[in-house]
Amino acid sequence: MKALVYDRFGSIDALHIAEHPDPHPGPDSVVVKVVSASLNPVDYKIREGYLQGGIDTILPAVIGWDVAGVVVRAGFDTPEFQVGDEILAYARKDVVSGGTLAEFVEVPVRTATKKPAELSFEAAAALPLAGLTALQSVRRSQIAPGTTVLIHAAAGGVGSFATQLAVRAGARVIGTARPGNFDYLRSLGAEPVEYGPGLVDAVRALAPEGVDTILDFVGAEAMDTVPQLLRPGGVVTSVASPRARDEFGGNYVWVRPDPDGLAELAELAASGELHVEIAKAYDFEQYADAFAALESGHVRGKVVVNVNS
Structure with missing residues (x-):
């Protein structure tokens, strides 16, 4: 072959x-x-x-x-x-x-x-990989209705799914992206902010008391802003940096195969409920x-x- x-x-x-x-x-x-x-x-x-x-x-x-x-x-x-x-x-x-x-x-x-x-x-x-990463990150973080979630790289492969799943869970979602992807994020139900300099101020303008959950699909710089953006008792989950677990007491996710989770995602996508x-x-x-x-x-x-x- x-x-x-x-x-x-x-x-x-x-x-x-x-x-x-x-x-x-x-x-x-x-x-x-x-x-x-x-x-x-x-x-x-x-x-x-x-x-x-x-x-x-x-x-x-x-x-x-x-x-x-x-x-x-x-x-x-x-x-x-x-x-x-x-x-x-x-x-x-x-x-x-x-x-x-x-x-x-x-x-x-x-x-x-x-x-x-x-x-x-x-x-x-x-x-498969991106969808399951998003699903396992959302579930590991125990995202609940009425909470505010910050998703880094919200327009990427994993972030696009995580944004939709967090919205389906009843959360308010703030997503980082390039300005060219702002309308796309809005279509998924998120409030977009630009990553880079000024990120902390932009997020704080939308969530003055900080956010309940941070989902990090970037690493490095995203971890540096956790102390400024995460509310006391909040949860940070990362697929890119073990600092989320080791420094902030959150979760470091390495996606696992999960046929049941994959079936759930496939049915949502087939029905049009997951873009x-x-x-x-x-x-x-x-x-x-x-x-x-x-x-x-x-x-x-x-x-x-x-x-x-």
Whole structure:
């Protein structure tokens, strides 16, 4: 099969499409013909070697964890799925090796759920990692009706979902973004503020007593403003900095596969209750352009790659 692989750590130049052995299903996994996959910042961080010591990589590795496609083979004990089922998955395994940017991928059943017929493959592929990160961040923070939540990078892949989920939970949401994304955030139910200098004053103008919850999808500078913006007894949750947990007593979230949570997100998206923002969908051969867009840091929503469209 054709797959997007890297056999050394490095930049986009380390990636290339190559012939790769077809995957085989394990006892509790299925082989999926990939229709669409989506990209996440963690993909290029792993490719660049930043997570060595945190998760092992077996080279040459196929990149990618998000997938939507069709089951073509099933393992010995996979009653959840049959050949022909359309599924989506956050197909993270214990090591980085057989990823989703390929014609076929082995998917553990513990990472997958069936795709609703009303949901496109592109939208389904955009949901798993970002959607589950948002869902688990919102739930870990115990966001409740009537609370005020500050979401950093609210227009990004994770932030777009977190904004909508927090609004659905009954919270008032203030979201940081570039001015060009302000109208987009308003459409999701958030009050936008510009990140960078003046952020603290802008948030305090909207929430003079501070906010009840901070969801951080940026790290670094966002953590520096926590003491100035979080109310006493408030909760900060970050996917980018352990300071949220170690310094402020909050949560540091590393998203886990969760088929039930993924099914919930897929149904919300299929019914139109959860908007899936796709920045652009690229053909497989345009993978370099897709990663360049992702790594620019200015993407609204998700970058999708169509493999077998």
